[in-house]
Amino acid sequence: MLTILFDGIAYGMLLFVVSCGLAVTLGLMNFVNLAHGAFAMAGGYITVILVNRLGLPFLASLPLAFAFTAIIGAVFERTLYVHVYTKSHLEQVLFTIGLVFMSVAAVDYVMGSQQQFVSIPSYLQGQINFFGVGIGRYRLLIILVCGLLTVALQFALASTRFGARLRAAVDDARVARGLGINVNAVFAITFAVGSGLAGLGGALGAEILGLDPHFPLKFLIYFLIVVTVGGTSSITGPFIASLVLGIGDVAGKYYVPQFGSFVIYTIMIVVLIWRPQGLFSRAVAK
Amino acid sequence: MSALASLPPKPLVATAAASLASRARWKPAEIAFWLATVASIFLLPSKHLILTEIAILGLFALSLDLILGYAGIVSLGHAAFFGFGAYAAGILAKYGIIKEPVLALLASGVLAAALGFVTSFLVLRGSDLTRLMVTLGVALVLREIANQLDITGGADGLQGVVMEPILGHFPFDMFGRTAYIYSLVTLFVLFLIARRIVNSPFGLSLRSIKGNPLRAAAIGIHVNGRLVTIYTIAAAYAGIAGALLTQSTQFASLSVLDFERSADVMLIVIIGGTGYLYGGLIGAVLFKLVQDYLANVNPQYWQFWLGLILVMMIMFGRVYGAIMAALIFAICTWTRLPFMQSIVFTLVVLAVLGIARPQILAVTSRITERAAAIQTRLRARLARKPAER
Numbered sequence: 001m002l003t004i005l006f007d008g009i010a011y012g013m014l015l016f017v018v019s020c021g022l023a024v025t026l027g028l029m030n031f032v033n034l035a036h037g038a039f040a041m042a043g044g045y046i047t048v049i050l051v052n053r054l055g056l057p058f059l060a061s062l063p064l065a066f067a068f069t070a071i072i073g074a075v076f077e078r079t080l081y082v083h084v085y086t087k088s089h090l091e092q093v094l095f096t097i098g099l100v101f102m103s104v105a106a107v108d109y110v111m112g113s114q115q116q117f118v119s120i121p122s123y124l125q126g127q128i129n130f131f132g133v134g135i136g137r138y139r140l141l142i143i144l145v146c147g148l149l150t151v152a153l154q155f156a157l158a159s160t161r162f163g164a165r166l167r168a169a170v171d172d173a174r175v176a177r178g179l180g181i182n183v184n185a186v187f188a189i190t191f192a193v194g195s196g197l198a199g200l201g202g203a204l205g206a207e208i209l210g211l212d213p214h215f216p217l218k219f220l221i222y223f224l225i226v227v228t229v230g231g232t233s234s235i236t237g238p239f240i241a242s243l244v245l246g247i248g249d250v251a252g253k254y255y256v257p258q259f260g261s262f263v264i265y266t267i268m269i270v271v272l273i274w275r276p277q278g279l280f281s282r283a284v285a286k
Numbered sequence: 287m288s289a290l291a292s293l294p295p296k297p298l299v300a301t302a303a304a305s306l307a308s309r310a311r312w313k314p315a316e317i318a319f320w321l322a323t324v325a326s327i328f329l330l331p332s333k334h335l336i337l338t339e340i341a342i343l344g345l346f347a348l349s350l351d352l353i354l355g356y357a358g359i360v361s362l363g364h365a366a367f368f369g370f371g372a373y374a375a376g377i378l379a380k381y382g383i384i385k386e387p388v389l390a391l392l393a394s395g396v397l398a399a400a401l402g403f404v405t406s407f408l409v410l411r412g413s414d415l416t417r418l419m420v421t422l423g424v425a426l427v428l429r430e431i432a433n434q435l436d437i438t439g440g441a442d443g444l445q446g447v448v449m450e451p452i453l454g455h456f457p458f459d460m461f462g463r464t465a466y467i468y469s470l471v472t473l474f475v476l477f478l479i480a481r482r483i484v485n486s487p488f489g490l491s492l493r494s495i496k497g498n499p500l501r502a503a504a505i506g507i508h509v510n511g512r513l514v515t516i517y518t519i520a521a522a523y524a525g526i527a528g529a530l531l532t533q534s535t536q537f538a539s540l541s542v543l544d545f546e547r548s549a550d551v552m553l554i555v556i557i558g559g560t561g562y563l564y565g566g567l568i569g570a571v572l573f574k575l576v577q578d579y580l581a582n583v584n585p586q587y588w589q590f591w592l593g594l595i596l597v598m599m600i601m602f603g604r605v606y607g608a609i610m611a612a613l614i615f616a617i618c619t620w621t622r623l624p625f626m627q628s629i630v631f632t633l634v635v636l637a638v639l640g641i642a643r644p645q646i647l648a649v650t651s652r653i654t655e656r657a658a659a660i661q662t663r664l665r666a667r668l669a670r671k672p673a674e675r
Contacts, residue, residue: 079640098596105590
């Protein structure tokens, strides 16, 4: 029982780290990036290459996965995404689906269509027995890393100068521009960090979520649920949504496997009908 | 003002009726289009299988065009109705509930319409984004249900569907000739109905809702009622398209509810152009031909090129984007670049094009202007000739 709760929390934390970048792009730039999962996939495959082929230690490869994905994200943002910000949601969806198709086919060719596994060092395998509750070491690491990241994100958004600029741009990009904030640069950095976090999440989650070329399509709906249910105006909304989703999904698959992912899809639809702006949203001035 | 005054005074109703009638008039290009499809039955006997697929895809795209192009409802889950119709037709035939294919087709359409009616209330609220998510969610829920139920065969698909002859006289043959004619007739009949719908006052009111729902409501249009109606009709169309697929292939699998199917049909409508019925049909022809060609060149990885076409079309507009994507593909093919290098090459070109986008757009818009100028000049010359005679 507690083990399931623990696994669910780990799963939810993972979902949060992957999807918070999407929450920011959707909330900040009003941009629907269905290709977000592709960045997570990129992070996963970068880790696979670094650890399995180049023999780097697993923990050292995590920051590298973050950095590489952030760079890829920045390049794409500057060259391609920047042209699509002002287009309609439908066009953004088509554009990013195109990118997903490209990434799936390219990764399929380069890495092969079979599922990839990261070789996790021995000190992260197995379970610790904590007052009778079996806790997976790897999941403990995930919770620690993701928990730290969440705190850091919350701090960066709430208490730093950059965070203040970001929030200003969220509320009203035009006025922010008028105040001398370089909104484009804020966008670019935020996009890069969001992609990097997705990459890190993909790297950590390769073991739990499973990594194959169809990753961006398979988990697209999970990221979207987190963002749509959690709302896009804060970090806490998506955070709570991912925890609920993670625990619900793990528990659901364990206790009522015949329902599968049916439950979470239904929850998403109900929430969207009930509160189209998400559960934890404030009134948007736009 | 002067232009208005020079018009002969006409009762308003008669003017409106005339404008509706002029919209509904058959144009020579339309007649040519349908004659060409009839000719394809006899001229391309070896291609009937792929032509059937095109006809079904065209019907499916027509269905999406009804809600997207006319009513402005975006959907990322239109496969829900396609798949529902496909499974309905399969189950009806397999368990011998309705054996005659045409009746089963109608029944599947009615069932899909019922589903469309129920889910239509979900798309009335919220922004485009909410609609995209909700429709996507509905399709995923249905896929999950089809995956779990015993009656649909789960992941193995619905096997053992045996079709009776159509109307008791025309058995499905091996070469797909019957299936093709059957699909074409269905497509044509449904197209006629759709054409009647969009050219009616009801169709015009849909366009006004798409243009501005608030104003449409202000001039007395019952916006939600109209949207529910067209969504239900479109669902019936998609369901019939799905049923046609099951009946012609005698098989239904989970792929009829895939996200890719919803994305593909969206792409088809965008390629062909929204809001003029033929867009979906032309898009379906182009899409299937391109897909078939690419799948021959790059059997496993053709989706890469499909994705490239999408990206380019959004960045540089429909026509120029498609041309540029085709150019990149042509360069990769002609130089016999291995796929690995093609990926790298394409990404580099994409980045360069992205940086140079303002300049490229300036060039393309100049080309468009020039072309438009030539067109008006030609038209003026053509219009002058009969008068001189």
